[in-house]
Amino acid sequence: MRPHVVALGGGHGLAASLSALRHVTDHVTAVVTVADDGGSSGRLREQYDILPPGDLRMALAALCDDSEWGHLWRDVLQHRFGGEGELAGHAVGNLLIVGLWDLLGDAVSGLDLVGRLLGARGRVLPMAAVPLTITADVTGLDAEHPEVATLVRGQAAVAKTPGQVREIRLDPPEPPARPEALDALREADWVVLGPGSWYTSVMPHLLVPQLAEVLSATPARRILTLNLQMHTSETQGYSAGQHLDTLRAHAPDMRIDVVLADPRVVDDHEALAAHARQLGAELVVAPVSRTDNPVEHDPLRLAAAYRDVIE
Template identity: 60%
Template sequence: MAEEVSLGRLPAVVAFGGGHGLASSLTALRRITDRLTAIVTVADDGGSSGRLRDELDCLPPGDLRMALAALCGDDESGRTWAEVLQYRFPGDGSLGGHAIGNLLIAGLWQRLGGDPVAGLDMVARLLDAKGRVLPMSAVPLQIEADVVGLDAAAPDEVSTVRGQAQVAKTMAEVRAVRLNPADPPASAQAVRAVGDADWLVLGPGSWFTSVIPHLLVPELARAIVDTGARRILTMNVQSDAETKGASAARHLELLAEHAPKLRLDVVIADRSFARDDPHLETYARSLGAELVLADVAHRDGSPRHDPLRLASAYADIMGV
């Protein structure tokens, strides 16, 4: 990697995730490389995305839209386009709650005969996006979760919660997730991007609905496991609503339970989340990874990553 950087070749980086977590990593990564691909989960079934998915039988566009917005530049044009993509129509009418970017993406898919990658590439060119956005699968997916505590009268009983929106907000403890269909086709372009990458970045994001699902698409999971690229896992700055107070080490354990063949090279954890967790380094080593502790949380104390701090951590690790 050092030789490549010295020759002026920035690393090819593939980032996985969905929603705000992926947007954070992309905002950081576009500051250190111009060879960036986002591979995005396609299981969202709530809000505007769920409505368009049901009405048009298309991939849910919301997380893809957020990734494209995160890849817009920092100049006035880039900021304007990002705001336009994210703008939602007000009110309770037929357009109420829809994001402009969702309608744009869904409309292009209809115009281009349902080719999701061609539509996303066209939006990226329109925005002058600093990277490429790809769906992880060619078909819309449903997330199912095994949970305990859903029924207060039977707190140890295992129940099933279906749908990303329901899994994300369940008050029960999520033990495991799976995809329906169980063997979905991976996006061919996504698999090729993994094979061509120098670095893969998993996380941050909602653990069960944004991070783990990529490892449940068999062909994509094999590509991640078999790649010659180095693999970084970016931990959340604290447990989220889905993991409900789980330690940082427990997050790694959950990842390993869903993808037992996965090995990592680096685990990035914010110092505040790693503090008082004596098992984190042991779990990281069990996955083959070096644990890197860094101050990557936002300075205002909110549970999110600071893009500049995260970019600095990525640059140090990648030797950029």
């Protein structure tokens, strides 16, 4: 029997890990961050006071069935309206998900129904039962006092900040986790965290108390997948080791079993291995990037790396 894998994250990073994991096992559950407040998701969230649907939609699309039907509905979900009208910029899938939530009155039931439409090879769940707001202490925004921290509020603002993120928090600070997500983690054989925007997609799961508690207690083994780009707007000047250090600072009780890194981000193997050991982890270095675009994960190469670790 193939292992049950739970993947945590959001956005393009989670879609990359799901696109790979679907080649490794038929038992994949995505637990998706619900803090997005930009673009189509942000508009729908503000207008209807609902969970932002965009990252959930992307995860469902990544798990679509490899058939003409699955690919057609994946493309429908991902299609965005153009023009300048009220629908401009909205993804069809976001509207479909919000419509199902309105009809069924339950977020998970609506996502499961979209999964059936796609023939999805797995399940997609929100990590919390309520929409979340990310707040961050950011230094370097005041030219006269670069060491003074400024409070930046909102996922979109944190993701684009030109300053140095020092700490993030969630609002509300103790949001209720979806029970289905907690059950999936309890039943998992492996948990995959990352890749993705470090502060706005990877870290938030560790700040939901119920999720963090189950993550620490689950007998599942944990893989942390490092990004292919170290110097994003959120993590300017960070080394791979500093990424691990920030995770440990925000979730000191979290233990990782394997840190997976592409050779391109490993400047000093011994140093990075030492940072990984502080999390309780073994460092595994494997080529997982696309040969034609080294800043994107290759689904088959990433799948091979996951398979080597998991099996």
